[in-house]
Amino acid sequence: MKTLIAGATGATGSLLTRSLLEAGQDVKVMVRSTDRLPEAIRNHKNLEIIEAAILDLPNEQLAGHLADCQAVASCLGHNLTMKGVFGPPRKLVTDAVRKLAEAIGQNKVTAPVKLVLMNTAGNRNRDLNEPLSFADQLIIGLIRLLVPPQSDNEQAAEVLRKDVGRNNPAVEWVVIRPDSLIDEEHVTEYTLHASPTQSAITNPGKTSRINVADCMARLILDNDLWEKWKGQMPVVYNVST
Numbered sequence: 001m002k003t004l005i006a007g008a009t010g011a012t013g014s015l016l017t018r019s020l021l022e023a024g025q026d027v028k029v030m031v032r033s034t035d036r037l038p039e040a041i042r043n044h045k046n047l048e049i050i051e052a053a054i055l056d057l058p059n060e061q062l063a064g065h066l067a068d069c070q071a072v073a074s075c076l077g078h079n080l081t082m083k084g085v086f087g088p089p090r091k092l093v094t095d096a097v098r099k100l101a102e103a104i105g106q107n108k109v110t111a112p113v114k115l116v117l118m119n120t121a122g123n124r125n126r127d128l129n130e131p132l133s134f135a136d137q138l139i140i141g142l143i144r145l146l147v148p149p150q151s152d153n154e155q156a157a158e159v160l161r162k163d164v165g166r167n168n169p170a171v172e173w174v175v176i177r178p179d180s181l182i183d184e185e186h187v188t189e190y191t192l193h194a195s196p197t198q199s200a201i202t203n204p205g206k207t208s209r210i211n212v213a214d215c216m217a218r219l220i221l222d223n224d225l226w227e228k229w230k231g232q233m234p235v236v237y238n239v240s241t
């Protein structure tokens with residue numbers, strides 16, 4: 001199986017890349033700069049590097065890169081700088097996910113391609129009843145207004161939920177929603193839930209990036225897990241010890 005990863009130079013994307021390579025998989029990464037890939041994975045024999053900014057790539061070229069991929073993962077996120085958070089492209093994740101889904105659709109696929117999107121527990125799955133307290137509504141409304149990546153994450157998930165949908169012959173998808181990200185050395189026990197079990201705003205849980213990467217890799221590799229969660233937006237929490 002071959003997977004294309006967008007955002008592979010990021011803190012989570014690099015862990016996902018490593019995890020799939022360690023599982024013996026073929027991986028293609030689309031990166032703005034090869035130098036930003038950790039050295040340990042940069043020269044791996046099963047890794048193909050495409051140096052391109054995904055939003056600048058013509059759709060036909062992207063479709064060409066995707067033609068031999070059975071899975072696609074996005075760990076894209078706005079860099080946490082003033083330019084990254086407030087500058088263009090303000091719809092980085094939304095536009096990238098739409099481009100990826102459209103490019104997959106251009107290819108004549110024999111089986112649906114798996115698309116896994118890294119999102120946030122601060123986003124609701126509008127298919128489900130995920131009520132927010134008044135305080136949470138107020139704070140999320142303010143964040144949405146003031147911090148562009150929040151609405152970008154929300155709209156990116158909506159592209160899959162509404163535009164791609166659940167009966168698409170070319171694309172099946174899972175939106176992974178971690179809560180507050182932390183860094184840990186090793187994969188630890190974690191749980192998946194259809195909806196948040198605690199408030200991402202007033203009582204956030206913790207999710208380590210390496211567990212997010214492990215979960216995304218397992219979804220790609222384990223068809224039973226994929227069947228269980230496809231078309232859904234599981235929330236991932238570390239099991240606290």
Ligand SMILES: NC(=O)c1ccc[n+]([C@@H]2O[C@H](COP(=O)([O-])OP(=O)(O)OC[C@H]3O[C@@H](n4cnc5c(N)ncnc54)[C@H](OP(=O)(O)O)[C@@H]3O)[C@@H](O)[C@H]2O)c1
Pocket residue numbers: 006007008009010011012013031032033036053054055075076077078079080088089092093118119120121149153178179180181182209
């Ligand atoms: N912080 C939290 O607690 C939290 C919680 C839940 C979810 N999240 C979400 O998790 C996601 C990933 O988190 P992370 O910490 O792994 O991210 P990260 O380390 O900041 O990685 C971001 C990735 O996006 C790429 N990127 C940024 N701007 C780009 C652009 N204009 N064009 C192409 N690529 C671009 C970066 O590439 P370069 O290396 O080239 O810059 C990098 O590969 C984010 O979407 C974030 O919203 C965060």
